[in-house]
Amino acid sequence: MKKQNSKISDVIYYTFVAAFGFVMIYPILWMIMSSLKPEVEIFGNAASLVPGEFRWDNFSRGWEGFGGIGFDVYFRNSIIVTTLVVLGTVASASIVAYGFARINFKFKALLFGCLMATVMLPVQITLIPQYILFHNFGWVNTFYPLIVPAFLGGQPFFIFLLIQFIRGIPRELDEAATIDGCNKFGIFYKIILPLLKPALVTVVIFSFMWTWDDFLAPLIYLNNAGLHTVTLGLRNFMDADAGTNWGALLAMSSLSLLPQFILFAFFQKYLVEGIATTGIK
Incomplete structure (x- = not known):
């Protein structure tokens, strides 16, 4: 009787999960299938x-781009910006997190409190001061405002996540490395970083x-259409006067999701492990 009730509950559970999963993924399925439809x-x-x-042909027309600029240019720009931002974020956030942990x-406690306060700070509050700063540097209409901040501290959320992970690494490893002659940087590079x-x-x-997926920052800082990223490139398909080419727009929107799907598929195991072991569930 217990086995029968268990099977029934499992069927109900997995049916609900499958139905809920389909509802969640339906917009993406609709977008992909609609990219193959006539307008x-x-x-x-x-x-x-x-x-x-x-x-x-929706894909071929979409790949031709808009205003004489092919969609390959938007992909190239997004790849450049995203790759450098990821590298800068990983490097800077790991070093800062190691220092705090x-x-x-x-003033360690004070600075950590400021760090946590910036996690709750809306990005719109710092938008105007940052724009004025980058304008004075002459960086507007370049990739610098999008890339350089990642090398100067990274996202506070990522720093906090790494701090929580480092705190779970036994300090005895640091002490053993110190006895073997490692300095602070050596401990970080040889002990902490591999475990991170x-x-x-x-x-x-x-x-x-x-x-x-960022739309706001490229919209604010990139005026030249040749520097636009994928998000701005998709926006260029929407024209109130000439009309929106929905087939090409949906085709390129589907294509723009491909890098994220590939990244998530290859690193899903590490993503779950990294979130679970930092206590952020």
């Missing part, structure tokens, strides 16, 4: 996922996704 069918028969006629220095792999993969995935 009149996209909204004329929106409820149907299966195209009445497959239009593969392992090194005692003056799960947390660093988590940082890489989130940093990649947030930077790749």
Whole structure:
């Protein structure tokens, strides 16, 4: 009787999970399938996922881009910005986190409190001061405002995540390395950094996704269409006067999700491990 009740509960549970998962993924499925539909069918028969006629030319027309700039330019710009931001975030956030977690220095508690306060600080508050600063540097309409801040401290959220992970690493390893002649940098590079792999993969995935999907910062700082990222490139397809090419827009939107799917598929195991071991569940 207990086995039968257990099987029934399992069936109910997995049915609910499958139904809920389908509801969550339905918008993505609709976007991908609609990218293969003729434009009149996209909204004329929106409820149907299966195209009445497959239009593969939506991808070719979308790849041609807008205003004489191909979509390959937008992909290239996004790859450059995202790669450098991820590298800068991993390098700077890991060093800062190590300092807070392992090194005692003056005003440490005060600075950590300021760090935690910036986690709750809306990005809109610092938008105008940052723009004025970068404008005075002559960096507007370049990639510098998007890339350089990542090398100067990274995201406070990532620093906090890495601090929590480092605190779970036994200090006895540091003491053993000190006895063997390692200095602070040697302990970080040879002991802490290799053990940070799960947390660093988590940082890489989130940093990649947030930077790749960022629309506001490129919109503010990049005026030249040749410097636009994928998010701005998708926005360029929407024209109130000439009309929106929905087929090409949905095709490129589907294609823009591919790098994130690939990254998540390869590093999903480390993502779960990194979040679980830092106590952020």
